[in-house]
Amino acid sequence: MSELLIKNAVVCDPIQGIDCEKMDLCIRDGKIVESVSSNAKVIDAEGRLTMAGGFDGHTHSAGKINVGRSMNPNDARRNLVPGLSGLEPHTEKTRAQVGYNTPNTYAIGYRYAKLGYTTICEAAMPPLTARHTHEEFKEIPILDKMGLTLFGSNWQVMEYIRDKEPEKLAAYIAWGLKASRGYGIKIVNAGGGEAWGWGKNVSGLYDPVPNFDVTPAEILLGLGEANEKLCLPHSVHVHCNNLGHPGNYKTTIETMKLFEKVQSRRNRQSLHVTHVQFNAYAGTSWRDFETGAPMIADYVNGVNHLTFDLGQLIFGPAVTMTADGPVEYANSRMLKEKWSNQDVELEDASGVVPLVYSPKSFVNAVQWAIGIELALLVKDPWKVMFTTDSPNGGSFVNYPEAYTYLMSEKKRQEIILGFPETALNRMVLPGLDRELSFYELAIMTRSIQSRIYSRPEKGNLAVGADADIAIYDIFPDAIDPSVEHEKVKKAFSATAYTIKGGTIVVKDGNIENTPMGRTYWVNATVPSDIECAMQKDLDVKFQKYYTVSKSNYMVEDAYVPKPVEIATEGF
């Protein structure tokens, strides 16, 4: 039995409605409990800001990030955020660390932990390569993980939707999650991955996918309904069509509207729209490009069926990586940058392109503003998840820097001063004076994740929750984040303590322990007759079109050493 008592913590826990109140936290065997014995080890937080461990709900940290690494050995040496990037030799407790946008696996674990994060969700894994994602998960220390499985351009999915077989579709999704040990349904540019198999794209929600006679709208709705039929813990997680194109805010709102029809079976959203910054563009070309954030925020403020995340931009080098193959090709041609592509048979496509966001570029300046605008214009923080879509908008190690954009108008104005004139009338940010509180920041970085992923043991500090805790070197009473942004940034960059499942993993910004985290995956049950009928169709796919046999396709137990199986019952 291991016990820990954290005294004098100033707790900010929006799930319980606790807003910076001084209290003690008791921990036994990795969980928050009512009380502990007098033998408990004691940490005196001395009034420091204490939150549940951070939970990054959309990050690219395993799988195709390796393509990013393989294209950019230069990234390994980059040290743009000292203490959280660049090269560090191995020590008695830690493996060697490299990188900034695409750190090695060990650095990902240590650095997230230093920021007070304890859980991450890898946002895209094609089932055929899921084993690779899990191999990297095994080498990311400390953090709990989950992965979202790609289904948006999958042949079996598109055929079932075309043939109007929703039950078999649900059975296939259940099997696909099991095969990939995935946590939920990810859709990237619905149908676009298949079109990219021929070097093409789909342009909007009603453009038919070549050879499959379905539209992106049908794919989105079909998967949305299958998701609810299976009662999955997370909603569909959607990367909208037309990402990165001026004028795409209309497609984004259309997509959001589609889901007004989908009834959630759990107490959560029926749609999560991801990295909306890249999908909130107005104008008709890069010439008259401007923010579409106000239109999107307007719509989101009026409905209750969806959540979204930001995809906030960070100036400097980034590596874009997405299952949106055509977007990456377009990026590489436009920016004259190197380009990797990986189309996955029967399943999806993806691409990787490095780039640099500059505050001198009016397009990048407006993109930067759009992320913040979305966070500030949407009134209810419980709809907004904070992300940079790491490393697409920028590396996660910049989260503390990005928090200051949300918490300090002064900081924003300082940055905007450096923008070209042309950028200023394309954005609405200079007129926004909202500044987020620690409470609102806690919602966006851990509490909303607990709700939208249906993980009640995460993102809060109630009795029964996992003892994943971040203690920041900030005294909430004695700091004004709207002006003291450097202090805020420093404190959020290296916790006083990060505790993972009751174990101290970071102390004063240094790694103390490196336990292996858990992997969450969903095992959805469907009626056996439907399962059998679906398997017959699947057998044909494997016999004729896949290059791996069905029995070698399923991710084996060996790849998930600390599994947490979430069982759900469908239909």
Added chain:
Amino acid sequence: MPVIKDVVCSLCGCLCDDITVTVEDNKIMGVKNACILGHSKTVGVQTHDRIKTPMIRKDGELVEVTYEEAIDAAARILANSRRTLSYGWCSTSCEAISKAIQLAEETGSVIDSTANVCHGPSALATQEKGNPGATLGEIKNRSDLIIFWGCNPIHAHPRHMTRYSSFSRGFFTPNGRKDRKMVVIDVRKTDTAKRADKYIEIEQGSDLLLVTALRSAINGHEAAIPKNVAGVSKAEILGLAELMKNSRFVSILFGMGITQSRSKYKNGDAVSSLISDLTQHTKAIMMGMRGHYNVSGFGEVATWETGYPMAIDFSKGYPYYNPGETGANDVLVREEVDAAIVGAADPGAHFPQKAVRHLARIPLIQIDPYPNPTTELADVVIPAAVVGIEVEGTAYRMDAIPIRMKKLIATEFKTDEEILKDLIVKVRELKRGEVTCQSY
């Protein structure tokens, strides 16, 4: 008789996973579906000579010892070395590779894979221009133009053409070979070339010229192309460019003929640019025809664990990478390393003389199931189980698809992973305690 289905062949980068193996009394009795290479490897576990026990060289002779003694001796070499080379690791599992990397990190060694002498330049090309690729099933299902460039799959990857490319039937290519055109570009008319619709013979070492001319044609700069490039006529170049533009899905599959010939990584870099240009007109992808069954796996594991795919130097405690300086042959030819550990590879047979001469002079540890010319140079020899036959584990196919290899029969031999784990423990012990110097 117990029959094991969907066995993964652990010989070449095709990693065929449809092999059927019959096992009786812990013996492999039959192997179905594998090509002659795969078949010979699988039954070879019983028929080929194995290294029977661990050995240490004493007075010039290798003498039999226990695993413990061999591991102890190997650990002493590593602990006493100021700069070790760790080399190979492409015919073993990713799990073992991961441990080899950890050992290199612990001992401040240089670690490099067999890509040093094959597709290393492809990795450099990826760093230069990226790698627009696809999985093998994309070629099978879609590709109507397949170009083999500087490779001879009939001999090196015998089932490639039937399982994944020229002859395979897929969703959009139901008639197999009839639905595809096959082009071979090479310096000699190989057996693969004999089966092609079009064979283009180029002058040795002039691949970059031909790729550049093709790019000119595809980008509409015909006038810039001279009458003859790389020994190929302008008409033929224009014809090939047209064929590419008019195909639905072009696959360029390239081998060591292009990665190890003049211009090295610049060839891959140019092919990548060619794919990008072609994509303006149609769909195109490229893929390296990787040789050893898990040479891709080394690149993947090393990249996620250290940031770099090969030639990694841990002497500073963190990974440093500069192929040309930190490659296996670089450090050997410069006589810079004072000890070496080689796993699942045979530098004794494949490295240039000068490098082999240095290997012979320094303490050398070999971990391998089979004796080979490197054994002749080794001071400590540790036999290992055969991965994919006697032990399970992960390997990455040439298209970066990971597959779990099966265990077919039991063995007394330790696995590479176990040997490396033991070495890590032992080296740590020695480094913390007294390290006695012994001469090997």
